[in-house]
Amino acid sequence: MASRGIKDRVAIIGMGCTKFGEHWDKGPDDLLVDAAYQAYESAGVEPNDVDAYWLGTMGSGISGLTLSEPLKIQYKPVTRVENMCATGSEALRQACYAVASGAFDMAMAIGVEKLKDSGYSGLVMNAPPNDGTEGSMTAPASFSLLAPAYFKKYGLDPDKGKDVLTRIAWKNHKNGAKNPKAQFQKEVSLETIKNSPKIADPLGIMDCSGVSDGSAAAIVVRAEDAHKYCKNPIYIKALSFIAGPAEGPLSQDYDFTTFREVVATAKDAYAQAGITNPREQISMAEVHDCFTPTELVLYEDLGFSPRGTAWQDVMDGFFDLEGKLPVNPDGGLKSFGHPIGASGLRMMYEMWLQMRGEAGARQIKNPKVGLTHNLGGAPGRCVSFVSVVGSQVG
Amino acid sequence: MAEQAQATDTGPRPIVPWLKLAPKPHLEGIKCEKCGAIYLDPKRVACSKCGEAEKFAPVTLSDKGKVYVFSVVHQSFPGIKTPYVTAIVDLPEGISVRANLTGVDPEQAQKEPNKIFNLPVELTTGVTAKDREGHDVIAFSYQPSKN
Numbered sequence: 001m002a003s004r005g006i007k008d009r010v011a012i013i014g015m016g017c018t019k020f021g022e023h024w025d026k027g028p029d030d031l032l033v034d035a036a037y038q039a040y041e042s043a044g045v046e047p048n049d050v051d052a053y054w055l056g057t058m059g060s061g062i063s064g065l066t067l068s069e070p071l072k073i074q075y076k077p078v079t080r081v082e083n084m085c086a087t088g089s090e091a092l093r094q095a096c097y098a099v100a101s102g103a104f105d106m107a108m109a110i111g112v113e114k115l116k117d118s119g120y121s122g123l124v125m126n127a128p129p130n131d132g133t134e135g136s137m138t139a140p141a142s143f144s145l146l147a148p149a150y151f152k153k154y155g156l157d158p159d160k161g162k163d164v165l166t167r168i169a170w171k172n173h174k175n176g177a178k179n180p181k182a183q184f185q186k187e188v189s190l191e192t193i194k195n196s197p198k199i200a201d202p203l204g205i206m207d208c209s210g211v212s213d214g215s216a217a218a219i220v221v222r223a224e225d226a227h228k229y230c231k232n233p234i235y236i237k238a239l240s241f242i243a244g245p246a247e248g249p250l251s252q253d254y255d256f257t258t259f260r261e262v263v264a265t266a267k268d269a270y271a272q273a274g275i276t277n278p279r280e281q282i283s284m285a286e287v288h289d290c291f292t293p294t295e296l297v298l299y300e301d302l303g304f305s306p307r308g309t310a311w312q313d314v315m316d317g318f319f320d321l322e323g324k325l326p327v328n329p330d331g332g333l334k335s336f337g338h339p340i341g342a343s344g345l346r347m348m349y350e351m352w353l354q355m356r357g358e359a360g361a362r363q364i365k366n367p368k369v370g371l372t373h374n375l376g377g378a379p380g381r382c383v384s385f386v387s388v389v390g391s392q393v394g
Numbered sequence: 395m396a397e398q399a400q401a402t403d404t405g406p407r408p409i410v411p412w413l414k415l416a417p418k419p420h421l422e423g424i425k426c427e428k429c430g431a432i433y434l435d436p437k438r439v440a441c442s443k444c445g446e447a448e449k450f451a452p453v454t455l456s457d458k459g460k461v462y463v464f465s466v467v468h469q470s471f472p473g474i475k476t477p478y479v480t481a482i483v484d485l486p487e488g489i490s491v492r493a494n495l496t497g498v499d500p501e502q503a504q505k506e507p508n509k510i511f512n513l514p515v516e517l518t519t520g521v522t523a524k525d526r527e528g529h530d531v532i533a534f535s536y537q538p539s540k541n
Binding site: 136137138140141144145148149152158197198199200201202203245246247249250251252254256 | 431432433434442443462463464465466467468469470471474477478480482484488489490492494504507511
C-alpha cells in the first residue's frame with residue numbers, strides 16, 4: 001500500500017475565476033456560469049467537450065444539479081463534493097484522478113460559495129451556543145490559540161509576536177492590492193492592522209480572512225493531450241489530502257503550534273513530487289491564511305522554515321512578493337477573500353497565471369514549481385490538502 | 395417507566411452529557427481500556443489513538459486543572475456577552491477540556507497573558523438558561539483555584 005500519486009500525468013489547460021467579494025446581485029448560478037465560461041474560453045473548448053464535472057461547495061447547493069442546471073450540462077456526470085474549507089481542492093483532486101485513470105478525457109473542477117446572503121458574516125458552522133462552554137470557542141478563537149502557544153514555545157514577547165502576525169496581513173494586503181479580482185484591493189498600514197478592532201485576542205479583524213462570494217474553475221486533461229489545447233499548461237506533480245483523527249482537542253500531546261494533518265500532507269505531497277528541500281525547490285506558494293497565525297504555523301508545517309524560525313523569515317521579508325519564496329502572491333484568503341468552496345481552485349488559479357506569466361503587476365520571475373495548501377477545520381481537528389504543480393514535465 | 399419519570403422531572407439539566415451534577419458537579423469522560431486515552435463524548439464509538447471500539451469505561455475527571463492556552467473573545471455569536479475568556483484546560487488525567495474561564499478579568503488577561511498560562515483552575519457551574527420545559531440548564535466553566 002502506498003500513496004503513489006499521479007506525477008505529471010495530468011495537466012490543467014484552462015482556468016477561470018470570478019472577482020471575489022460581496023456579490024449581492026449574483027447567486028451561485030451566476031458565479032458558476034461566470035467561472036465555467038472563463039475556463040472553457042481559456043482552454044479553447046466548447047462546454048460539450050468536457051466529459052465530467054466535479055463541483056465543490058460547502059453550503060451553496062447539494063447534488064450535481066447545482067451545476068448542471070445553470071450550465072445546462074447535456075447529460076454528463078456531475079459530482080458534488082465537500083471537504084470543509086478545502087472543498088475546492090477536493091474537487092480538483094477528483095477531476096485529476098478521473099482523467100488520470102483514463103475514465104474520461106477531459107474534466108472540470110469548479111468551486112463556488114455564496115456566503116453573503118446566508119444571514120451571517122463570519123465562518124460560523126455550528127449552531128449558536130447556549131452553554132458558554134464548548135461552542136463559545138468561535139472559529140477565530142480556535143485559530144487564535146496558535147498565537148500565544150507559538151509565542152510561548154519560542155520565547156517571543158506577545159507584542160513582538162503581534163508584529164509578526166501584523167506583517168503577514170500587511171504582506172497579503174500589499175499583494176492583493178495588485179490583484180484586480182481580489183475582495184480587498186488595498187494596501188493597509190502596519191499600524192492600522194495592529195490596532196484593528198479585536199475579534200479574539202490577539203487577533204483583530206485585520207488578522208481574519210475576507211468573507212466573500214466567488215467561484216473558480218479548472219479544466220484538466222491527461223498530460224499527453226495537453227498541447228492539443230494549450231501552449232503552456234501546468235502539470236500536476238502531487239495531490240495529497242488527509243483527514244486527521246481529531247486527537248488535538250483532547251490530547252495534551254498536541255501543543256497548538258502545528259497542524260499534524262498539514263505535516264502529513266506535506267510529507268506525502270513532497271514524496272509524490274520528489275521534493276526534498278521545499279525551502280529551496282518551491283518557487284511560490286498559496287497557503288490557507290484563514291487567520292494570520294495559521295499562515296505563521298504553516299510555514300513550518302510545510303517545511304519552508306525550520307521549527308521556531310518562521311517568525312524571523314516573516315520579519316526578513318522571505319515570503320514577500322520580492323522575497324525568496326513568495327507566499328500568497330494573489331493576496332491569499334486575507335485579501336482575495338474566502339468563498340469556501342472556491343478557495344482551493346482560486347489558489348490554483350494563481351499558480352496558473354504566475355506560471356504562464358499572466359499575473360500582471362504581481363508577476364514572480366519565472367516560477368517553476370508551485371505549491372497550494374488548503375485546510376478545513378480547526379487546530380487539532382482538520383482536513384488538509386497540499387498540491388505541487390509545475391510549468392514543466394519532469 | 396424511566397422515560398415517564400424524566401418527563402415529569404423539573405430538576406436542573408446539564409448542558410452537555412459529560413457534565414454530571416451529582417453528588418457534586420464534575421466531568422465524566424470515557425477511557426479506552428486498551429491505550430488509556432480519555433474522551434469526553436460518551437457517544438464515541440472508537441478510540442482515535444488506537445482504534446479500539448469495544449472497551450470503554452466511565453472515568454471521573456478531576457475538578458482541578460491548569461490553563462494551557464486561552465483567547466479573549468470580543469466578537470461571538472448573537473446574544474453572547476463579550477468579552478470573555480475561552481481556554482484549553484489540561485486536567486491531571488491527561489485530557490484537555492475546552493471551556494470558558496470565569497473570575498478572570500478579560501482585559502487583564504490580555505495585558506498579562508503570562509499570569510494566565512499554567513494558572514491553576516477549578517470547575518464551577520451555573521445556570522445558563524431555561525429550556526422549553528422550564529428546567530434550569532447548567533453549564534460549566536473554570537475559575538482560578540481557591541485553594
